[in-house]
Amino acid sequence: MLAWFSAARYHARPRRGILYQLENSVQLLKARRWIPLVSRTVIMLGLTSLFTDISSEMVATILPLYLLFDLQLSPATFGVIDGLYQGAAALVRLFGGVAADRLRRFKEVAVVGYGLSAVARLGLLVVGNVWTLLAGVVLVDRLGKGIRTAPRDALISFNSSPEELGTAFGVHRALDTAGAMLGPVLAFALLTLAPGAYDAVFVISLCAALIGLGFLTLFVQNPPEAATGGGAAERHTMSWSDTAQLLRVPGMASLVLAGTLLSLATISDGFLYVAMQRRVEFAARFFPLLYVATAAIFMLLAVPAGRLADRIGRARVFIGGYMLLLAVYGSLLVRWTSPFPVIVDLILLGAYYAATDGVLMALAGAVLPPERRAGGMALVTTGTSLARLAGSILFGLLWTWRGVGFAVAVTLTGLSAALVVGAVALRRGAAEQSGRAPA
């Protein structure tokens, strides 16, 4: 009841975000000299992510090898750790977001998240092969990941003018992806030079994590109270019912629905690459190349896609991105006579990520009032990440049951339906929202 009351209250409040943007415009202009349209804080957050991704991807790529061959864990144990790795982050996303809103301390909550992951690197060095401790270390790392995402994305949105949100997220995602590309390369280069030197990989990973943490703690500040909704936040409680109220924010329910449905109908990259490999047999050693190619395209296109979204409409670019994915799935159903479709598919896949990943957060940033920004963003990503996980499991089951062609066909059908529903929902959401304030 109380929660409903407070939700009703803030609809009447004018949005304060614009004011803050004006105050901050000097800084914006200064930053314009070297990277257009994006504030220094966004760059710093991008660099934080870049180094943290170097750190986490270094470990993620070698973890299966390390666990199975160096520590000789049984596959069942490995399965549990892998499951934790995939699922644990989703559990605390909401908590991280809502806590950041409630405390008005976005930076500090993000620091806790990045810090936990750095501590986990240290853990890898000392726990040896006791699998329960290893599972604990992985859990801590992923909890950190879950906690930090929403407050960080909220900080990006507070430090960007509303009309340039897409660009800001594009810049952040480009830097983030650069780290994700560098990490595996570093890890494999080191293991080639010094086979079996997992401890060195962990130490370097820890160093990268600390540098990332340094960017965040030293160069990023919380936005002024006024910009983040100020006193309105105190009226919210950190409860489930209050969090559920997020769905009542105009445009929010449609966004969560569209994001979740579309994510449910996606195939994880690992499966996609395997499906491609079955069409044109290429050697397993090319798999890293597929990852790198996809990430490179994502990195290159993230900023242009973000700017395009700011110009022609974020929902349009977002839906367009999923249409590219639809084309990728479609290509898996026709006969391939050359390896050429692999290249086309990788470009489309990278472009899909560029058009959807940051743009979804830009959409959320525009919909959510400042005092509920982080919690709302967390709700969106919880929905999409859980849906992705479910989609991946479902796809695996379909594949085992009826083969890859059937699984792709079902996903393709699902994605087409999700696209229709998603497009309609986003349109309705936009209409709902324009009834309140121009975004």
Place this chain on the structure above:
Amino acid sequence: MVALPPERRRALFALLVIACVGVAVAYAARAVQRTRASRDAATRADTAAARALEHTSTVMFRNEVPGTGWAQVALVPVAAPGGSRAIVPLSCRRLYFAGGRGLCVGEDRGFGLGSEVSVFGPDFKIQHTFSLIGLPSRARVSPDGRYGATTVFVAGHSYSSGEFSTETTIFDLVNGKRLGTLEDFSVFRDSQPFKSVDFNFWGVTFAADGNRFYATLKTKGQTYLVEGDLAARQMRVLRMNVECPSLSPDGTRLAFKKRTGGTLGTVIWRFHVLDLRTMVETPLAEERSIDDQIEWLDDRNVLYGLQPDIWTVPADGSGEPRRYLSRGVSPVVIRAGEGETNAPRPSTTRRITLPAADLGVTMSVAATAVAVGDDIPYTLVVTNHGPAGANQVAMDILLSDRVVVTSYAPANPGPYGCFVQRGYLSCTVDRLEPQQSWTLQLVLKAKRAGVLRHRVRVSTAQPDPVARNNSATATVQVSAAPRPR
């Protein structure tokens, strides 16, 4: 957050970056240096050594001694496993060799997604290659060298979600063709067709005729032993709770791992031998839970890998496990007399001789008679009698289930230290120089009365020429009544 002026922040950040980059570069350089350093004078090209192996029974395995020859195929005579190794420049995670054909499931650089399979002849020339999705787990070749089987885990990186699955592929090694996966074969149970979407197969072992085989089937959480017919593409269920079977050279027994316990995420196995005539199972003396497919050393002893070494234990349940060779995995025994043309004849090999280090361990206890609840202080001393320095020195103490560990000190520094797992207290140090000693003070507390006999074993990555001083025991009498104070 303390408000710092921007210059201070920048200075602080510069310091952080310099420190982090410094540590990272130093650590990487040290790791690379370590690898280089072990490419030492002990390795030299040697073809005569390979010739000498032709007429003896040999063990082929993946060499895990760091340096030149790391991850490559190594050969030693069955009679002298601790001697020098002939190294063939072929890298395999898992390998097998029989009937003049080898199967090598390769080093993958596939981000944990892919493996490359090569088929090689007695001269180690690659005849065929295949590509598999997944991480290598098992490899076997039929005794006649005609068929091969590999098992991979389909797991890792955004590929599986918690659940692992396995895929077992059968190859025609002569013609270089895939004959499909075991999922394509039909299965019968009590003469009825048996089918489920969650079928997983692993751990093939071939019979002498090359057509019959045994493997493990898992469905709905239960493992089964299946007997298969390659030509008919059929399998029938024989028995429950059998994993990774391995047929003895005389074809009368199957060595396997049997699940004896475990909870979510952990499985406890015990090696057993099943007599195929009487269907009687005998547990082996190896009590540790080990995940490997056994290889028969001869009709009376088996080999298996327990990182980082290869161990042996009698196949009849008697005796006790013994380290067979250091720093190796995936052993395969090639018996002399299988035919001269089929014996491995590597054209180029390098010979590595691991510098020997004779470790000795003593174990003493301060009080030989204590009461329940009293501290029992043990002193363990490991000494390296040389001649070479010893790397990765480990003490393993099998703890009685009637004690609890109170403390161990000095817990040696470094990334490894001591830990308790599967009933063992294991402590490691990275290196022990010749004539250097390493002392561990261990305090245990008895929970129940009786005679406590504790045994410590010491091991190193180097071959140890003297085996008898590698273990020590200490006996303590524990009485029920607490002693008056």
